[in-house]
Amino acid sequence: MQDTSSTKNLALAIVLCLAILFGWSFLADYMGWTPKPDPEVAAQQQAEAERQAREKADAEKAKTSVPLTVFTPVPGQDITVSTPLYEAVIHSGGGVLRSFQLKHYAATIQPDSPPVNLVDAATAESAPLGLVIDGAASWSQGQWAVEAAPKAPLAPGQSDVLRLVGEINGLRVVRELHFSADSYLIREKTFLAPLGDQSRSARLAYTIASDASNAGGGQYDAMRIAWFVDDALGQEADAEDLTKGVTASGKVSWAGPMSTYFLSAILPDGDAGVTIKGVLRGGIYRVAVEEQDIQLTPGQQAELGASYWLGPKKRKLLLEVSEPLAGAVELGMFSIIAKALLWLLEFFHQYVHNWGLAIILLTVLIKAVFWPLTAKSYASMEKMKKLQPMMMNIREKYKDNKEMMNKEVMALYKTYGVNPASGCIPILVQLPVFFGLYQALLTAIELRHASFIELLPFTDKLWLADLSAKDPFYITPIIMGLTMFLQQRMSPPATDPTQQKIMMFLPLIFTVLFLGFPSGLVLYWLVNNILSIAQQGLMHRKNRRLDADS
Structure with missing residues (x-):
């Protein structure tokens, strides 16, 4: 049993999400997991196809008797069909x-x-x-x-x-x-x-x-x-x-x-x-x-x-x-979810007439649906945060005895009723929605040349004028990286120094990754981060009031 924080769990969930998203097809082919057609079945299918083709040829589909009229060729010309x-x-x-x-x-x-x-x-x-x-x-x-x-x-x-x-x-x-x-x-x-x-x-x-x-x-x-x-x-x-x-x-x-x-x-x-x-x-x-x-x-x-x-x-x-x-x-493996999200996106657009605003409203709706799960994850993070000093003491006391360290950590979890996986499970439940939304935003022709904020404020330069293209000034991915860094600072730090260093670089890695993403997808992630920060802040205040009352 590991004593990692929920911050690490969140990071692992996101990394897992991206790994599956970008690497599954390659890995499946490389490892031989992609189902191969059975040679016997393929031969039967080919034979059946050939049989149907012969029947089609023998019947001479739609064959009709027709006298051939006199044919007089003429020079080719361009014909316009409008x-x-x-x-x-x-x-x-x-x-x-x-x-x-x-x-x-x-x-x-x-x-x-x-x-x-x-x-x-x-x-x-x-x-x-x-x-x-x-x-x-x-x-x-x-x-x-x-x-x-x-x-x-x-x-x-x-x-x-x-x-x-x-x-x-x-x-x-x-x-x-x-x-x-x-x-x-x-x-x-x-x-x-x-x-x-x-x-x-x-x-x-x-x-x-x-x-x-x-x-x-x-x-x-x-x-x-x-x-x-x-x-x-x-x-x-x-x-x-x-x-x-x-x-x-x-x-x-x-x-x-x-x-x-x-x-x-x-x-x-x-x-x-x-x-x-x-x-x-x-x-x-x-x-x-x-x-x-x-x-x-x-x-x-x-x-x-x-x-x-x-x-x-x-x-x-x-x-x-x-x-x-x-x-x-x-639309990928979660096509049913992607279709539903596209329908919702079009539903919002018919009222706000701006695809960027439609993405924001869709993000708010998704956040509201998963609010209880996310709140549960944050509650688990708060509990883990309170246990950090005790876990550090256990680490120091049993640093030469891994088995005893794990037993003591398990006992600590049991005593305070903490499940270290409870902060990660709600995130994993949301991954199919992320996959579906990723594919929906990536392939929706509705976002092609659809503008959100057409001009960069106080300039005449085109900015988010095409949600299917990357942000030309990289403003949204940079802000997204900053919000991710802020989320990390609001979360309890990992107890392991190596993990802390990895977590420090995670926002930078994601920022670089998102620089080339379509701006519509970056907008979703940015708004989701802002809503997550707001929810995390509300949870912090609620916990402080509970601590003060107790």
Whole structure:
């Protein structure tokens, strides 16, 4: 049994929290704790997927008899599709994206900032939304014409279609891209028919691409390739690994490049028989979703389908499409808590109209909920504080006899009814809430470019104008470190000199760590520290009154 103070317990709890937060995934992989797929089960799943794919091919999904009309190719042109949410520019020579601007999201916090463009000039060279047919790029090796196109901006509630027809490698290809004014989702129907009089097979792949211009960079907003396969999110951000290429197969829900706040993804119709291929080349993150071979019969056409999401990672909008797509927002192992906290954050925001104030109100609510537990922890700290002189005497008396020292300390605890762990347990109970709130604040697109105090007081310099970015002047993390130091001074000191030295450096370590944290997360921690100091002060006064009365 150790005779450490509650201050040490608090520090250990916080260190444990951060260790789990930042190191669990790495440690689990390193130690082999991450469950590995059973080879036999994987083989069965693969066989089942292949069987379903064969049935799909044999049935020639949505096969219809259709006479092939005369096809006259025309030079490609740019077609603009405008909705209340975005403006897309699509080249009719294959249906590839030239631009995709999000009307409600600015690239920077500057007043004259252009909108976020998920497909800029560099990305357009990789032909996002292009079809790869039998390994050939349909946009560069095929001939195309436009059969129908949106002629006016879409009003709320409206939808429209862009219909392209082309020929490539002996196939007639028809693409129908369906746009909705109320969603970032684009639905596609693709029709394939052989031009000759022989049956044949074909292989189709959908593509999507993005560069890193919409990611802030660093560990909190890194660009990566992600996929949702077998009801689990997978992703790869390491540039070296992505340059070599990544692949995945199984029950595929979606795949594509994403940052913390934006996603460009392909959603195949059906979830079996497709393969994901991702690569980073020339600074462009490119993903292809490849269908199994399709059997084609002369005089008939096969229909395939897929959808594309190009837009913000806003859970409410993603959920309107599917639960797996909402999995692009990473809420961690305590996702249920994180979802509830996000809901509360949005609830407060609709009344105060400031995300910083909403974070403060949420922090106050969390503090109020855990007030009894924290009070119990502080009460334990006070009891431990009163026992410090006696424990020091025991340490000195039995410094050469550890066993006897522990027995005497245990007897001291029993005599005064003190449980040394009682100060730590309430903190551990709160860790899931901290984990959930950490992930919620770290991934909520609502905090992107959301301001709390836009200008530094008495200056014209931008300060907390973006709660998803770090404090540019490091004011909040430094104040946070000072409040942590004050909390430490109000707590009983550790009896061991080495522990005292460690505790002295803890606020400094946390301050350095928080310098790069998003300011919204630092704001939560700072307000929580201030409330904890206030509660600790109230407990001190209450105990002094009780001592005076006794």
